[in-house]
Amino acid sequence: MTTENFDSASLFAYLTQDVFSGESAQVQNFSMQASLVENFDLSFCQEICGVEKPQQWLAAMAKRGLFLSKIGKDTYRFHSLFRSFLQQQAEELLPNLTDLYGEIGLFYERKKTPDKALPFLLKGKQWRKVSKLLAEVGPHWVLSGRQKIFTTYLQQLPEDYQKNPAIYIAKGHMERITNNYDKAIQWYKKAIRDYKEAQDTLGQSHGYRSLGELYLDIIQPEQAQKYLRQAYKLLNAKQLSEKAALLYLMSENMINYGNSKRAEWYFNLWQRAEDFLGLDSNNLQARFYLRTGKINDAIQILEKKQESVDRLPCSFRESSLILSLCYTFRGDVEQATANAKESIAYAQKMQLSFAQVIGQARLGHALLTEFKNNKQQCLQAYEQAQSLADKLQVPRGQNRNSLGQMLDKWSGGAMGQGSTRGSICS
Numbered sequence: 001m002t003t004e005n006f007d008s009a010s011l012f013a014y015l016t017q018d019v020f021s022g023e024s025a026q027v028q029n030f031s032m033q034a035s036l037v038e039n040f041d042l043s044f045c046q047e048i049c050g051v052e053k054p055q056q057w058l059a060a061m062a063k064r065g066l067f068l069s070k071i072g073k074d075t076y077r078f079h080s081l082f083r084s085f086l087q088q089q090a091e092e093l094l095p096n097l098t099d100l101y102g103e104i105g106l107f108y109e110r111k112k113t114p115d116k117a118l119p120f121l122l123k124g125k126q127w128r129k130v131s132k133l134l135a136e137v138g139p140h141w142v143l144s145g146r147q148k149i150f151t152t153y154l155q156q157l158p159e160d161y162q163k164n165p166a167i168y169i170a171k172g173h174m175e176r177i178t179n180n181y182d183k184a185i186q187w188y189k190k191a192i193r194d195y196k197e198a199q200d201t202l203g204q205s206h207g208y209r210s211l212g213e214l215y216l217d218i219i220q221p222e223q224a225q226k227y228l229r230q231a232y233k234l235l236n237a238k239q240l241s242e243k244a245a246l247l248y249l250m251s252e253n254m255i256n257y258g259n260s261k262r263a264e265w266y267f268n269l270w271q272r273a274e275d276f277l278g279l280d281s282n283n284l285q286a287r288f289y290l291r292t293g294k295i296n297d298a299i300q301i302l303e304k305k306q307e308s309v310d311r312l313p314c315s316f317r318e319s320s321l322i323l324s325l326c327y328t329f330r331g332d333v334e335q336a337t338a339n340a341k342e343s344i345a346y347a348q349k350m351q352l353s354f355a356q357v358i359g360q361a362r363l364g365h366a367l368l369t370e371f372k373n374n375k376q377q378c379l380q381a382y383e384q385a386q387s388l389a390d391k392l393q394v395p396r397g398q399n400r401n402s403l404g405q406m407l408d409k410w411s412g413g414a415m416g417q418g419s420t421r422g423s424i425c426s
Contacts, residue, residue: 032094035086039077102126122156131161138170147174165191169210176214179353205234221257244273252282260291299326318343324362336366360385
């Protein structure tokens with residue numbers, strides 16, 4: 001075969017006549033089944049393909065030149081072109097292909113690999129399994145930045161099978177991280193109603209916790225505490241990890257309330273319950289230090305965390321935002337400005353509008369420390385923060401901000417004429 005007359009039809013004809021057709025029906029059947037996955041291991045050969053001694057089988061196939069490669073310990077794959085050919089043959093020749101897809105999906109579900117299981121479960125029309133799996137992984141996926149893949153799978157699921165309260169919570173999370181708070185509240189409350197009807201107290205707790213976290217995000221501590229306490233009361237004595245998570249959130253909420261002593265009390269309870277494994281994802285320890293004037297201690301924790309931990313979309317709790325404020329208090333304009341700009345860039349990348357508001361405010365704080373040299377940029381940062389906050393329509397407090405008062409005075413009232421600006425700079 002020369003390059004002049006080479007095309008895919010010629011290649012497939014060659015593979016059919018000279019490679020595939022020369023093998024036994026058993027080998028052909030195995031090859032078609034194994035081609036449905038990107039790579040396969042010995043357990044796949046045994047459970048899906050029904051091969052009793054897969055190591056010997058695969059070694060013999062490789063010797064006969066069946067485009068088979070070993071890519072790891074007991075893991076194999078076909079050459080991409082041969083695999084494409086085999087997949088085409090599978091579509092034409094394998095009976096009950098839909099059922100086989102379902103079996104492969106269940107195989108990966110047993111392996112605790114939902115990313116691999118879901119595409120095959122969908123192809124196999126295992127709707128109940130898909131619904132169950134999306135309910136299990138959906139809330140976590142959405143909050144860890146994987147909302148797009150969750151949505152892709154959910155859209156392929158018939159509407160009747162989307163009626164699952166855990167899926168409602170995941171949908172609420174998607175609305176929440178895109179700042180559609182009213183819609184998020186509706187999904188959370190819908191989930192709570194369904195869990196209540198099913199007498200599922202743990203599910204109800206998850207719903208109330210989600211509501212509490214929403215109000216934490218937009219810094220409304222009274223509402224947050226109300227729902228976090230409801231979530232806590234629904235848990236039994238054995239659900240320690242769930243209780244610990246709520247104690248952590250209530251500690252954070254007390255920081256937002258300005259009650260550092262109460263916050264520390266909750267934090268100590270959380271440490272005892274969780275055995276403090278370094279899971280301080282919302283930077284509470286650093287924020288305690290910040291509140292109590294231990295700026296250098298807060299900076300040390302946050303800088304170490306930036307080096308070692310992946311960032312999560314956690315609004316105003318994001319490390320760079322807190323670092324910027326710490327450096328502002330220490331008078332380090334360069335570091336404060338750099339961290340504020342980094343937090344803004346991160347918030348834009350993750351599409352976190354509320355974090356952008358805080359980032360712009362923190363940039364204003366940083367520039368305020370040398371206001372005479374940075375007057376215009378400082379004003380622009382605060383104006384941008386206020387503009388974004390107005391678009392979101394999320395109040396951060398009713399009292400006029402003291403920094404806003406100073407800026408109004410220094411800039412001759414250029415920051416705005418009203419006397420009830422929200423405290424976006426706090």
